[in-house]
Amino acid sequence: MRSIRTFLLLTLLATITAVTFLSLLLGYRSSLAKTDALFDERLKNLASIIVHANHDLTPRVEKTLDLKPSVFFQIWSHDGVLIARSGNAPEHQMFNSQLSEGFHDENYADFRWRTYILQDRLFKRWVITGERIDLRYEIADKIVLSAIKPTVMAIPLAAFIIWLTVGFGLKPLRELTTQLGDKKADDLSAISIKQQPKELEQLLITINDLFNRLNDAFVREQQFSADAAHELRTPISSLKVQLHNLMSTKDITDGDLEPLKEGVERMGHVIEQILSLYQHSADQAAQQMEPLNLTDIAKMVIANEYMRFESKQQRISLNAEPVCLIKGNEFALESLLQNLILNANKYTPAKGVISVNIKSKDNAVMLCVEDSGPGIVEEDRVRVFERFYRVGGDRHASGILGCGLGLAIVQHISTFHGAKVELAVSAELGGLNVMVEFPAI
Known part of the structure; x- marks a missing residue:
């Protein structure tokens, strides 16, 4: 315009x-x-x-x-x-x-x-x-x-x-634009303009009123997230303990409790994924951007989740250059890598192979997570980034528990890091190959 x-x-x-x-x-x-x-x-x-x-x-x-x-x-x-x-x-x-x-x-x-x-x-x-x-x-x-x-x-x-007169008359509007542009993501304080003209008075009242309502809404959301994290995790943890105790009872077999165990695990996974998705705000994460070595983050995530691979006798390897620097938010990148690696862990059969590759290419850093699992057919590679979408519906053909949020979280985190995500067939392992291209620094 x-x-x-x-x-x-x-x-x-x-x-x-x-x-x-x-x-x-x-x-x-x-x-x-x-x-x-x-x-x-x-x-x-x-x-x-x-x-x-x-x-x-x-x-x-x-x-x-x-x-x-x-x-x-x-x-x-x-x-x-x-x-x-x-x-x-x-x-x-x-x-x-x-x-x-x-x-x-x-x-x-x-x-x-x-x-x-x-x-x-x-x-x-x-x-x-x-x-x-x-x-x-x-x-x-x-x-x-x-x-x-x-x-x-x-x-x-x-x-x-x-031209000069109109420019002088629009000076308060430019000042308003500057103040709005300079505001941080968490700055919802009222705006004031020196020598405020009558024409902008109602606009400023409306904007400041909007800021007040947004601030109240954000406070309620933060309180809700904190309360939900506490109130939802606690009963699920309690359910898991009670389930473990029931399983040790002689009169009850593991087969009798398997559906209950599966439901609790599924509920816990859904809650953790939803909380993870809403914990990553693009504006808030942008304020905490810093130079990070993606290789170090990958090592840490693999080490923390290694017991999962051990339990399925899977072989996971990290092929990475020692230093691959990108500008990002450490907590968000950990969540991205964790979702990619655990997805590969879940859908790769026992004794399968998972490969994590990180290398610098031109002015980018390439992260590739490959596995020997069933992969994703080409017609589903766009839809899997939608929230709560799973290939094959609620129950995957593999029978693995999931809620369809893992790749949505990966896409969300990649977007505010300026990265691109692509899915392909792993030429080496035959399963899924998830490629994330970050801008290098």
């Missing part, structure tokens, strides 16, 4: 230009009418001066009074003899009809002439003054245009002044 400043400038300039054009057009027509009347008055006055200043009745052969082409005069006797004329006047009478007093427009010598005829009754003469109409209009245009030119030239100056 266009800026308000540009919109106001163009609108005001268009209005000023249109009004100026109309006023100039009307002024031009009015000025032409006035200059035309002025020139007519000049012809009339010139004829009157000649009548009173010249009493000659004897025709002159020589040309008299070389005037400019814009004005000429002739003196004719009552019987049609040319008595005198200016040097630029024609030698013949311009009128085909009988002479009569007043203003006339005549065609002569391929030009249109404006003439004035005055009868000198005392000396029985006719005095004719005139000028070419094209020269008259040329002079009139020069006079009018010289008056219009400063007005037209003033439009760019007006544009510059409007």
Whole structure:
């Protein structure tokens, strides 16, 4: 969308230009009418001066009074003899009809002439003054245009002044934009502007009221997350203890309690994944970004989860360069690697192989987690990033417990790290290959 400043400038300039054009057009027509009347008055006055200043009745052969082409005069006797004329006047009478007093427009010598005829009754003469109409209009245009030119030239100056004025008027809006842009993710304090204009008063009230409601909502969400983490984990832990005690009872077999055990494990997994997903806020994580060695994080996660691989007799290997630096949030990256590695652990059969590869490539750091499990068919590789989506529905063909949040968490964390996630078939192990490309530092 266009800026308000540009919109106001163009609108005001268009209005000023249109009004100026109309006023100039009307002024031009009015000025032409006035200059035309002025020139007519000049012809009339010139004829009157000649009548009173010249009493000659004897025709002159020589040309008299070389005037400019814009004005000429002739003196004719009552019987049609040319008595005198200016040097630029024609030698013949311009009128085909009988002479009569007043203003006339005549065609002569391929030009249109404006003439004035005055009868000198005392000396029985006719005095004719005139000028070419094209020269008259040329002079009139020069006079009018010289008056219009400063007005037209003033439009760019007006544009510059409007630009500065509108910019000054929008200064509070820019200040508001700057304050909003400089706010941190957890800064929901009220905004104030020096010399606050009335037009922004209601907007500021609304924004500050929104900040207050958001702050209250975030506080409630944090309290809910903390309470949920405590209240949900505690009973599940208790259920697991009671389940263990029941399993040690002689009258109850493991097969009888297996559905209950599976349900508790599933509930615990879902709760941990949901809490993990909502613990990672892009804005909050961005504030804690720092240079990290992805190789060190991978070593730590593998070491913490090694017993899971041991229990399934799986072989996991880490092939990584010693130093692969990226800018990220340590807690979020641990969660990303944990989800990728545990996904590989769950879906890779016993005695399977899992390979974690980390290397620098161009201006990126590549993380690849491959396994020898069943993989994911190509048509499902987009949907598996959706929350709670699992291939094959609630129950995977493998019978492994899951809730469909693992890869959604990986995608979520990758997004605010500026990374790209791709799924493919592992060329070496035949299972799934998850590739995450981080920008290097």
